[in-house]
Amino acid sequence: MILQNKNAVIYGAGxxxxxxVAKAFAAAGAKVFLTGPNHESLQKVADEIIxxxxxxxxxxxxxxxxxxxxxxLQQMINSVGAVDISFNAVGVDVVQNVPLTEISAEDFVKPVTLTMQTRFMTAIAAAGVMMKQKSGVILSLTATPAGIGYPLTGGFGPACSGVESFSRTLASELGVYGIRVVNIRSGGSPDSRVFxxxxxxxxxxxDPIIKKMEADTMLKKLPLMADIANTAVFLASNLAGQITGxxxxxxxxxxxxLNYRVNRLD
Structure with a gap:
């Protein structure tokens, strides 16, 4: 139970x-505070955890x-006394499968603005609490287009790149308070609701899209949600105590x- 006695807030937990990620945190011993806009979806996750x-x-x-x-967050503090982990999984709508030369400025900029807005607000709010505690972990999530040129992804790639840059910068400012800030970059999980x-x-x-994405990987398979969740648990734990920024x-x-040209010979 590597997150025993930890309190984790998850945005977009429904x-x-x-x-x-919420279920993985709970399985590792954390008390999870599930937030989002829809009570029914949040309660479903909570019921499974309980x-x-x-x-x-x-x-x-x-x-x-x-x-x-x-x-x-103040309600959390009043209830349990600390905020140890903050994770933002809030999604935003993105116009994709359109060349950048044909996408509107609004459709390009909107996902960047909204993504950075919610990531900034939740991370800075958590930071304010964690600076007083002198401890805490702030996690974020991006995807493959943040690391390579990825055509037809509209504003999604720049949004992910912005989150990664923000995560590094925030880590550089908060490290002196004992706070770690780490981002997770996913390859897209075929078992997620969107896929x-x-x-x-x-x-x-x-089917051909998934096969092409799998072929692009070195391991010839895409990460599942459990892979992302397990990584989040590790990063939130003391086992990753020297990982930040x-x-x-x-x-x-x-x-x-991109390994689409490499295949097994046996």
Whole structure:
């Protein structure tokens, strides 16, 4: 139970990946505070955690509302005394599969602005609490387009790059307070709700897309949500006590090299 006695707040916990990370935190011993805009989806995750003997509470929190974020963290402090882990898994809509030469300025800039807004607000709110505690871990999540040129991803790539730069900069400022800031870069999990919905709706279209993404990896398989969640647990724990200011790549090697030309010979 490497997160025993830790208190973790998860923004976007009703989503598939946010929920997976929340469940992994709870399984590792943390008390998780699940936030998001939809009570039903949050409660579903909480019920699953509690059924397995974990500790979970839910709250409707707008992760784009600075006052709401701070108010919820104060409620956490009043209840359990500390905020040890903050993880933001809030998604934003992105216009993709359109060349940059054809995308509108608004559609390009909007996901960058919204992504940075919620990441900044939640991280800075947590930092304010953790600086007083002299401890804490702030985690964020990006994807493959942050590490390589990735065509037809619109503003998603720049948004991810912005999060990674912000994470490094924040880590450089907060390290003196004993706070670690780490980003996780995912390769896209085919078992996530977004991918599964697309696969169910357009199997003929998605099958070659998934195969191409798998071929791009060194390991010839994409990371599942459990891979991301397990990485988050490790990074939030004392086992990663000297890891900060970096992005941990969980893309199967995609951002180090596109390996679609390499295949097994046996």
């Amino acid at each position: 989503g598939s990946l946010g929920g997976a 059924a397995l003997g974990g500790l979970a509470e839910t709250a409707i929190v707008d992760a784009f509302d600075e006052a709401a974020i701070n108010q919820h 599964k919905s697309a696969i169910d709706a357009m199997p003929d279209v998605m 970096v992005t941990i790549d969980v893309t199967g090697g995609t951002t180090a090299a």
